[in-house]
Amino acid sequence: MFRIGEFARLGAVSVRSLRHYHEIGLLVPAEIDPTTGYRAYAAAQLTSLNRIVALKDLGFSLEQIQHVVCDVTLDELRGMLILRRAQIAEDLAVQHDRLAQVEARLRSIEKEGDMPRDDIVIKRLRAQRVAVIGSPAPGFGPKNLAPILTPALQRLAEILRTRDVEIVGNAFGYYEGDPDSGTLVAYIALPIGPAEVALPDPAQIVDLSEVEEAVSVVTAGATEDGFPLIYADLARWIDAHDYEIAGHGRDVFLNTSLPETDEDLVIEIQWPVRKVGRPI
Amino acid sequence: MFRIGEFARLGAVSVRSLRHYHEIGLLVPAEIDPTTGYRAYAAAQLTSLNRIVALKDLGFSLEQIQHVVCDVTLDELRGMLILRRAQIAEDLAVQHDRLAQVEARLRSIEKEGDMPRDDIVIKRLRAQRVAVIGSPAPGFGPKNLAPILTPALQRLAEILRTRDVEIVGNAFGYYEGDPDSGTLVAYIALPIGPAEVALPDPAQIVDLSEVEEAVSVVTAGATEDGFPLIYADLARWIDAHDYEIAGHGRDVFLNTSLPETDEDLVIEIQWPVRKVGRPI
DNA sequence: TTGCTCCTCACGTCACGTGAGGTGGC
């Protein structure tokens, strides 16, 4: 029989851990002195302790270990191991990704010598029903789009107001076609509730489907000249993180009321992306 | 300005997270209604939120993020990233190892169709001072060793008793040479304190150095026939976990008093190992 | 008697999730 300190040394665990295992009933000392409360462990219990440590090394929780050491069939154990394998593999993937991201940032610091952009994230865009007005546009950028989207937004808002349709989110622009072939169409969209309504031309109802992954960056008070820089940063980020652009983006106007100055203009740029090499 | 729910949706985080970030001062709402306590976030604050989310994705703690977003020089940031990279790499190595272990167990189940041994662990053996008596031995196994070690242990204990040397651990056997060439020497050892003492022949004082990694398994009540099976299990485990044997092992007698029956015999088998491919 | 070991609370960790119980705004 060993006192707790000696048993802990033999098993290479802390005394506190042994007390904890006792507390939760995972490893109860062979004897407990009724007057002093001193715990005494039998030599053979080191086998149990080893088993606990071994399972902990596999990443099992104490609760799972409890289950394994008590009564588990071979099939159950196999199931647990398969589950564990999947979890570890997922965790590995996450960490692998993180490592790549940290390294990308470090490279960016070494090369550019200044703070890398750390305000770009990946997020999911929910499916939503929107009211839209589409208009042909000569190209991207606020200079091309503002004169088209601003009146369209006012008109769309007016239409929705007269029909009593509730607006449930921020206005955003989205795009189809491309400027080089002269087929670019700019849509201004306003999220609305799921109720069925009919809208007069040129307004339409569109159900946008979910976008699983989109890069998102928010610009506050950016001027006309600022946008190409942001686009370049986004493109570099996408490249450095092994994504590729998967369709036209959206520009979400976070200040719904029309801005007084550039300072007030807050836009979230959302570009759908996918991991390089992953099929659509 | 957005109410907390809308802002949470825009940032793809939970309302509770925003409250938590407020609580710790990481992201304070632009305005708080003094009467209702309602939080209001400015559109431009989405940039801050994105930054927080991006840094969290790298695995930084909120405290570290606090530091980064407040005031951090490029060099400090670089330092943090380098540290983070090292931590992730270490974590990756651990998970990689775990995955290999889980897979080894699964293979073992598939092949053998029964419970794999889950009571084998790797531990460090501390450096320690021992009193020993060495004797030539014909081979390994209890049959060969017991007749040699048992009287040697009694003699050694007697010597220590007469010299008033304190025994601070369990007796164990360790070995040098090998049986094939007839050079095997079996030592019985008793851990003693660090004080300088002289012992009469055949007892000696030896300072055993630390063994960084040793596999450890505890056998309780194993009979003569049981040992070859355990050795086979150990060898399989070592192989499956990409270790190799790195020297003679030790047999630690966990029941210090001489056993009455085989049932009472509890031995911890310790074999020094090293990862395959890692130099000594 | 002096160290050393042991004991039992009980708080702290980290980033929130999850009620409980109550109120504001349309």
Place this chain on the structure above:
DNA sequence: TTGCTCCTCACGTCACGTGAGGTGGC
């Protein structure tokens, strides 16, 4: 007035680490 959103506590999570304050054993 009815939902919906918001508010503030406050406990729970996981496996212990780390004192505080006190006692047993050689």
